Amino acid sequence: MRNTILITILSLSFFSWNAHAQKAKVSAANKNYSNYAYVDAIQTYERLANKGYASAEMFQKLGNAYYFNADFEKAAQWYEKLYQMQSELEPEYYYRYAQSLKSIGKTKEAAQVLAKFEGKASNDSRAKRLQNNTDYLEEIKANIGIYTIENAGINSRFSDYGSAVVDNKLVFASARDTGGVGQRKHSWTGEHFTNLYAAGVNGDLIPSDPKRYDANVNSKFHEATPVFTKDAKTMYFTRNNYLDGKKGKDANKVTLLKIYKATLVNERWTNVIELPFNSDQYSTAHPALSPDEQILYFASNRPGTLGQSDLYKVAINSDGTFGQPINLGTEINTEGRETFPFVTNDNQLYFASDGHPGLGGLDIFTAKINTDGSFGEVENDGAEVNSPKDDFGYYRDSETNRGFFTSNREGGLGSDDIYRFTSKSRCKQLLKGQITDSATGEFLARATVTLLNKQYKEIATTTADTQGNYTFTIDCRRTYSVRAQQKDYTPKETKIKIAATSGETVVDLQLESTVCKVAIGDDLGKCFGIKMIYFDLDKSNIRGEAALDLEKILDALQQHPTMKLDIRSHTDCRQTAKYNMALSDRRAKATIAWLNAKGIDKSRLTGKGYGESQLVNDCGCEPTNASTCSEEQHQMNRRSEFIIT
Missing domain, CATH: 1.25.40.10 (Tetratricopeptide repeat domain)
Incomplete structure (x- = not known):
């Protein structure tokens, strides 16, 4: 590059x-x-x-x-x-x-x-x-199959790069036969300075017969990376700091890059002017237009740049003036190089970077431009359009999914070559589910459902319908989290890895109510998910983790001074029935004593142990004290209840 x-x-x-x-x-x-x-x-x-x-x-x-x-x-x-x-x-x-x-x-x-x-x-x-993103290489290589790539057929043994299409022409930069009599080679590249060339393209964007572009634009220095308005009457392009025969230099006497604007008059580009946010002291290059042509994106190393070069945007006002350049921020820019922006008609930003995880050198990345100007997740564009070398200068027609990019990968003709591609739509899935009350199973209508990426950044939000249903369209092969929220419920979030093929992924979420509606005869413990108050084996003293659950019961009793509880302790069937009855009774009384010591009057508390007399399943052991039930089944019988009386 x-x-x-x-x-x-x-x-x-x-x-x-x-x-x-x-x-x-x-x-x-x-x-x-x-x-x-x-x-x-x-x-x-x-x-x-x-x-x-x-x-x-x-x-x-x-x-x-x-x-x-x-x-x-x-x-x-x-x-x-x-x-x-x-x-x-x-x-x-x-x-x-x-x-x-x-x-x-x-x-x-x-x-x-x-x-x-x-x-x-x-x-x-x-x-x-x-x-x-430790598995980024797998994600990049998993995108194989999206692109069909071939040499554009217009490359020379010199550097050819950058692409824009206007009036059925592919306009690009090339270092081929631009050297005139007395014109020196550029000392950096060993090639002549680049000029703009144009090749006719057919409906399939197959280019042919490249010729040097308008002489009013080309100079004896670099020209590159043009972008055109939809009416094809305005062009923005990159050139070395040179205008009207005058060459500008920075404090170190280096001629940097600037963005220029030209207007089409009588089929010739005229009125070449530099944009007002250029400077002799830093480079400004590679213009790209938003679909509505009200924003110009570009690359620069101006003061305030986060890395070696950053992407910026600037408003184009209705009177033709420009706003102040704005850095695209840390979602896009890194401490490395971000350059060569391009925006499709469906508001997808493509750019080249060596700061985001890639295959080596510059890779092409993409991110959705949201309606509020923020960006979706930055994604490597895959192992076909990218290589271990430099890949950049992306252009794609959103309607046909055909386009071009530049690379110096192995097998090319020159130092940089232009490649033509046809792309498929990326693999998508429908992520759907239903939000319900975990206790009652009722639908939670109008629940807020949020989709998050692997880094837990929110990327989409929707509202569940009257049946608690929600849907998102998502990319295959990615990891997401889904978060559901509803008033008076505890939010819940779950992570899901999406398969590599199109289809549907179902993620149902059950929310626990933070407002527990109870009546006489209900178990207060269910409001807090308390299934059992834990004691040391064969003992009845309160353990530390049990005290935390009892604090929840204590708080409910303090908030509702007229509430009375009957505390019931149950065991599984192992050990004898007599032993279990005595043990559970001691534990019920120990629970009452703990609450009483915390200030709850004894008159509000009753309780007893039921041992193994009220099993909730068929895991009885009598008369042998032996059972084939699993530990999970026995656990269902070992429970504590706080029945409101």
Whole structure:
């Protein structure tokens, strides 16, 4: 990937050597590095390293130079030397080393280095995302089958990337024959600067016969990533900081990126102007329009950026002016690179990132843009559109599900190639269920039901109908939680793993009422789910966990001063009937004594033990004291009752 377009911020520093000649060479390399002239820097650093010189800073810069040019094999080579040379590294270098290893298939080694990264960067959102999504590789690979992908058929041996469709043309950036007489190659990429090209497309979006696009737009510097309004009369595009023959530079004399606007007049693009939120001091690039064309999304490393580049949005006012850029926030942006946004007509945001868990390099991710401007869960777009290399520049027609993306994956013609795809609808399921009262089984009409993702973020809410029924449409292969709430009931939440095939998943929820309606003859203990007051074996002293349940009974008695209780203790059939009767009676009396000691008058409490005389099932033992019942069946008979009299 060519990072003049990727927008990456680099921390630069200088180092020295003893020999004067080596100082001169390294100084020259650093100068090129700080101006993004990676080709020269790589050559100088590699020559020095091959002569046996070793420097952590040099290995950092060699690793970075290859990493940001997507040569992950060589990046891993130099990061490994850095890793071996220093026992403690900045978290960023563990992350880049791991990404490089993963990109060349060394997943086991990558996992070990990622563990180092997670330990070093516990506050880094990328580490948290990895910790919260340990099975992300399985989820990515499970999406196989969604895309049918082929080379777009218009690629050159140079860099071709980015896609937009307008007036039956595919408009893209290319470094092919853009070099004119006297035009220099870009020192970073070793290729000529990119210009915009256009290829005709048919109804199936099959492109052919690419030609250079409008000369009024193309300059002697980079042009890329155009986006067009629906009426095809306005174009926003990325260009190096160059307008009307004047080249702008930042404080370090580097020409960065800006977004420009052009207007179509008499079939020619005219009135090229830069947008007001550009700056000479940072890059602004890769415009994308919302379906209503009232919001422009873009990538930038402006002040306030969370990582190396973030995604932003800015309002386009009715009078053509612009609002203030707004960072899309931590749901989308990470400490890494987020770039190349694209928004479909059905409000699905696609973007490239190396900060969210992926296969290596830049991966394409997607998130739903909600009506309130917030975002749904960020999802990797799968192991077909993504690879261990850089994948970016996504475009999709929402009606036909055909589109394009760019990748420097193995098997391409040039450094970056455009691929054409046809996509299927993602696997969906219907999640449904019924909300009822756990005690009575009654339907809980109008209960609020909330759907949460794996990280317990709320992603949808609905209201149950008059029969307590609810439904959600969800993605296959994902983990969700369903939460039900109703007034005067305790909320309940359950987690569910969705199958990998289309169909239905049923999750019924039974809620316990927090307002227990009782009458004479009811068991007060059922209001609190008390089935048994526990005592030590063969003893009648109150245990700690039993005291907690009795505190609930105590509170009810204090809130209702006229309530009287008959406390009944029951045992299972094991041991003799006489023994069980005596034991249960002692326990009933111990319960009464505990409540009395807490201030409940004795006149409000009666009780006795019933031993095994009132079994609730057929688990009797007499006369042998033997039974074939399970422990669960015996447990049903061991119970405590607090009958309101």
